[in-house]
Amino acid sequence: MSLLTTSGLTKRFGGLVAVNSVDLRIEENETLGVIGPNGSGKTTLFNLLSGFFPPTAGRIFFQGRDVTHLSPEERVKMGMVRTFQLVSVFNSLKVWENLAPCVAWKSGMYHSLWRFMTTPAASTWADSLEALKLVGLEGQAEAIAGELSYGDRRLLEIALALSLRPKLLLLDEPFSGLSDVEIAKVLALLKSLKGKITIGIIEHKISMIVDFVDRLCVMNEGRIICEGNPSEVLTNPLVNECYWGKQETLERAGVSGV
Amino acid sequence: MGNVVKERGLVLEKTFVAVGKQLTQAGVGQKVLELILIGVVFLILVPFLGAHRATDFAIFCIIVLSFDLLYGYMGRLSFGHLLYVGVGAYTVGLALRYLTTNPLLAIVLGIVAACLAGMAVGAITVRIAGAAFALANLAFNRVGWFLVMSPLKDITGGENGLSIRNLSFWYVNFRNPTFRFWFVLASLLLVFLLLRVFTSSSYGVLLRSIKEDEKRVRFLGYNTQFYKWVTFVLAATVAGFGGALTALNYGYVNPNTLDVHANAGIVFACLLGGSGRLYGALLGGIIYMLITNLLPVYFQRWEFFLGVALLLIVFRFRGGIWGGLEALYSGLAARAKSGSSKEGMSR
Numbered sequence: 001m002s003l004l005t006t007s008g009l010t011k012r013f014g015g016l017v018a019v020n021s022v023d024l025r026i027e028e029n030e031t032l033g034v035i036g037p038n039g040s041g042k043t044t045l046f047n048l049l050s051g052f053f054p055p056t057a058g059r060i061f062f063q064g065r066d067v068t069h070l071s072p073e074e075r076v077k078m079g080m081v082r083t084f085q086l087v088s089v090f091n092s093l094k095v096w097e098n099l100a101p102c103v104a105w106k107s108g109m110y111h112s113l114w115r116f117m118t119t120p121a122a123s124t125w126a127d128s129l130e131a132l133k134l135v136g137l138e139g140q141a142e143a144i145a146g147e148l149s150y151g152d153r154r155l156l157e158i159a160l161a162l163s164l165r166p167k168l169l170l171l172d173e174p175f176s177g178l179s180d181v182e183i184a185k186v187l188a189l190l191k192s193l194k195g196k197i198t199i200g201i202i203e204h205k206i207s208m209i210v211d212f213v214d215r216l217c218v219m220n221e222g223r224i225i226c227e228g229n230p231s232e233v234l235t236n237p238l239v240n241e242c243y244w245g246k247q248e249t250l251e252r253a254g255v256s257g258v
Numbered sequence: 259m260g261n262v263v264k265e266r267g268l269v270l271e272k273t274f275v276a277v278g279k280q281l282t283q284a285g286v287g288q289k290v291l292e293l294i295l296i297g298v299v300f301l302i303l304v305p306f307l308g309a310h311r312a313t314d315f316a317i318f319c320i321i322v323l324s325f326d327l328l329y330g331y332m333g334r335l336s337f338g339h340l341l342y343v344g345v346g347a348y349t350v351g352l353a354l355r356y357l358t359t360n361p362l363l364a365i366v367l368g369i370v371a372a373c374l375a376g377m378a379v380g381a382i383t384v385r386i387a388g389a390a391f392a393l394a395n396l397a398f399n400r401v402g403w404f405l406v407m408s409p410l411k412d413i414t415g416g417e418n419g420l421s422i423r424n425l426s427f428w429y430v431n432f433r434n435p436t437f438r439f440w441f442v443l444a445s446l447l448l449v450f451l452l453l454r455v456f457t458s459s460s461y462g463v464l465l466r467s468i469k470e471d472e473k474r475v476r477f478l479g480y481n482t483q484f485y486k487w488v489t490f491v492l493a494a495t496v497a498g499f500g501g502a503l504t505a506l507n508y509g510y511v512n513p514n515t516l517d518v519h520a521n522a523g524i525v526f527a528c529l530l531g532g533s534g535r536l537y538g539a540l541l542g543g544i545i546y547m548l549i550t551n552l553l554p555v556y557f558q559r560w561e562f563f564l565g566v567a568l569l570l571i572v573f574r575f576r577g578g579i580w581g582g583l584e585a586l587y588s589g590l591a592a593r594a595k596s597g598s599s600k601e602g603m604s605r
Contacts (some may be wrong), residue, residue, distance in 0.1 A: 050477065076479030090470045097463050102478055104460035113488065117461040124460055164479060 009058035018044040020222035031199045036219035042202045050082040079167030091146030099128035102163040131163040151182030309435040319543035324496035330533035333469030338395030341402045342372040342494040344516025346501025351420040351511035359424040365502045372498020380490035419512030532578025
């Protein structure tokens with residue numbers, strides 16, 4: 001059984017159809033890449049999956065359960081966790097404090113309000129540090145998150161997501177705005193997770209994730225125009241068309257000099 | 259001569275850093291130390307202000323502390339916080355008139371009533387974001403004022419207020435200013451300790467997270483509406499406690515306890531001391547009360563100074579007085595650290 005499936009998922013913003021009857025399927029422990037040019041509806045698709053806003057039409061099933069109308073927090077509790085295109089961590093908090101509520105949640109402290117409200121945040125220190133070690137930020141645990149470099153904040157955001165023990169991790173352009181060194185760091189981290197959890201990853205540049213993902217979905221104008229293993233997808237003429245324009249098609253039609 | 263002054267300055271600086279170091283650490287012994295420190299500050303105030311006024315200061319601090327939880331920690335500004343102070347005060351007044359002769363029971367009833375009012379109003383208002391939240395609470399505060407002044411006039415006494423007859427019961431004697439002072443001081447310390455525990459817990463961190471980015475917190479699996487409601491109720495409950503104490507301190511309840519305009523004073527005190535810091539709320543409460551109690555003696559248009567102070571805070575000292583002290587401390591501590599490491603190197 002697939003971990004996540006959608007049927008006819010559609011999102012309209014006024015006259016614009018951002019996501020147009022998408023039938024997506026993510027298998028357990030697979031790594032799925034979603035690629036496509038700017039404005040093709042990738043982020044909107046992830047926003048629908050994570051409950052950022054409700055779909056205009058269509059359904060989302062997670063582990064066989066209809067989650068279409070569940071709130072973001074309920075989806076997180078089921079194991080659907082996401083990161084954001086622009087790094088989104090709590091800049092005014094210390095690095096380890098960013099993790100404190102997540103770690104408290106994981107350790108079940110969340111179930112008793114009184115315990116949650118009276119147990120010092122410092123008691124989550126060890127677990128927070130553990131989560132930070134996973135992304136190599138343990139040395140900066142006491143720093144203010146807003147003072148970290150953009151790449152480190154990205155790592156912190158991934159640490160936040162991982163500390164929630166996701167079954168499905170949705171990453172929205174995790175490499176955007178990072179330097180080459182930082183990209184290598186994040187990629188190494190993601191490779192270490194591959195196969196252990198299910199990962200959905202949006203990327204704008206195909207080359208970045210082509211050797212990393214198991215399967216690729218290509219979106220254009222709100223639709224999935226092709227999917228399959230990376231080598232198949234990259235040779236698909238439709239993909240070239242949406243990325244590079246209709247050059248090939250035009251050439252084939254006998255128009256030269258384009 | 260110059261050396262002596264310099265040395266004195268150094269000693270002051272060192273004491274300041276040492277005290278700051280103590281306050282930034284956590285632990286049971288340290289919490290006791292903090293409580294003693296706060297108690298001492300209020301005891302110092304007594305000879306200058308008299309027990310009655312010092313009690314008033316302490317009650318105001320309780321109210322500012324409760325507001326700080328909502329505004330300073332969770333980042334939700336409300337212009338209707340005095341509603342709960344009023345509910346607490348009127349419940350005490352009415353309970354002592356019609357239900358019981360025991361002021362302690364009346365206080366408990368006042369707290370419960372404010373808690374229930376907070377639950378009801380909070381369930382509606384915490385769903386609202388931004389400025390509308392502040393105004394929706396203001397509207398409820400107005401409703402409370404209206405109820406007291408008009409439909410419930412016969413039992414609340416309307417504009418004339420309500421005098422409380424049963425102020426002493428058993429060993430509990432609220433007629434005695436010294437008793438009132440100690441009782442309120444103990445209450446303040448209790449509230450402070452409670453809020454200290456809450457704000458330094460994971461829940462406290464969650465509140466600060468909600469302040470920064472509520473939507474993001476939802477994507478961490480937290481039902482933020484629920485936690486906002488809990489915090490709102492908690493703030494209302496503590497404010498109700500403050501209101502109950504106000505009623506007993508004056509032996510009298512009047513509609514001013516839930517005057518919507520007085521909400522600005524709480525916001526001001528919170529900003530002045532430094533919002534999002536319990537010590538800031540305490541300091542702000544005391545200084546605001548000093549300003550409003552003492553300045554009118556010397557200046558007719560004393561509000562002018564409040565305005566200037568507010569402008570200074572907004573433009574220059576966003577962390578308020580306590581925030582400024584914190585910045586000073588971290589600067590001095592860093593200097594002390596680099597100084598000692600230099601010494602270590604030269605050895």
